[in-house]
Amino acid sequence: KQEVTQIPAALSVPEGENLVLNCSFTDSAIYNLQWFRQDPGKGLTSLLLIQSSQREQTSGRLNASLDKSSGRSTLYIAASQPGDSATYLCAVISMSDNAGNMLTFGGGTRLMVKP
Amino acid sequence: NAGVTQTPKFQVLKTGQSMTLQCAQDMNHNSMYWYRQDPGMGLRLIYYSASEGTTDKGEVPNGYNVSRLNKREFSLRLESAAPSQTSVYFCASSEFETQPQHFGDGTRLSIL
Numbered sequence: 597k598q599e600v601t602q603i604p605a606a607l608s609v610p611e612g613e614n615l616v617l618n619c620s621f622t623d624s625a626i627y628n629l630q631w632f633r634q635d636p637g638k639g640l641t642s643l644l645l646i647q648s649s650q651r652e653q654t655s656g657r658l659n660a661s662l663d664k665s666s667g668r669s670t671l672y673i674a675a676s677q678p679g680d681s682a683t684y685l686c687a688v689i690s691m692s693d694n695a696g697n698m699l700t701f702g703g704g705t706r707l708m709v710k711p
Numbered sequence: 712n713a714g715v716t717q718t719p720k721f722q723v724l725k726t727g728q729s730m731t732l733q734c735a736q737d738m739n740h741n742s743m744y745w746y747r748q749d750p751g752m753g754l755r756l757i758y759y760s761a762s763e764g765t766t767d768k769g770e771v772p773n774g775y776n777v778s779r780l781n782k783r784e785f786s787l788r789l790e791s792a793a794p795s796q797t798s799v800y801f802c803a804s805s806e807f808e809t810q811p812q813h814f815g816d817g818t819r820l821s822i823l
Contacts, residue, residue: 627809639715639801639814685754689809698769699744699812701754
């Protein structure tokens with residue numbers, strides 16, 4: 597059964613700092629990996645999706661990388677801003693899960709960017 | 712620009728009561744999903760519908776039923792609510808199963 601882990605669980609940084617969020621997964625047979633952002637009391641907003649054949653995706657100040665063979669992904673946030681404060685979740689769709697193409701989520705990293 | 716709309720946003724039930732959570736998407740997506748989010752457990756898939764007319768169990772289907780009413784709407788029903796079903800419920804949709812999923816704002820459900 598696929599398991600997804602995110603480290604650290606919480607992170608506090610000063611504004612302007614570049615930062616890296618980590619995600620690891622146990623089964624490398626995946627279709628894709630998706631990074632989400634969740635604001636308090638809100639749903640999830642999709643940030644980036646990386647197909648299994650891709651190494652990275654970029655959107656603005658965000659860059660996500662994927663190393664499928666080692667079961668790792670990183671989300672790099674450049675020049676962090678207070679508006680980046682949120683919980684960041686990674687999720688994978690595994691080829692081998694019995695429940696179709698379900699997303700398996702990590703526990704999230706709660707990010708706070710201080711002005 | 713509604714995306715995925717869930718109703719109600721909040722609900723309090725007594726043990727044994729039934730209710731249906733509603734979800735509708737306006738993006739012409741084929742696949743729809745119901746998740747629950749619990750502290751320490753993360754998000755877990757309850758049921759999904761790969762396309763109109765099909766539904767399948769996810770990781771935690773017990774105590775729930777679903778209906779894919781049409782391409783736009785996917786409802787989740789609790790027949791006899793239990794305190795263990797207190798959670799935040801999210802509906803999501805995607806164009807196809809391996810495409811990015813778009814989430815609603817959630818329904819916060821408390822069962823006393």
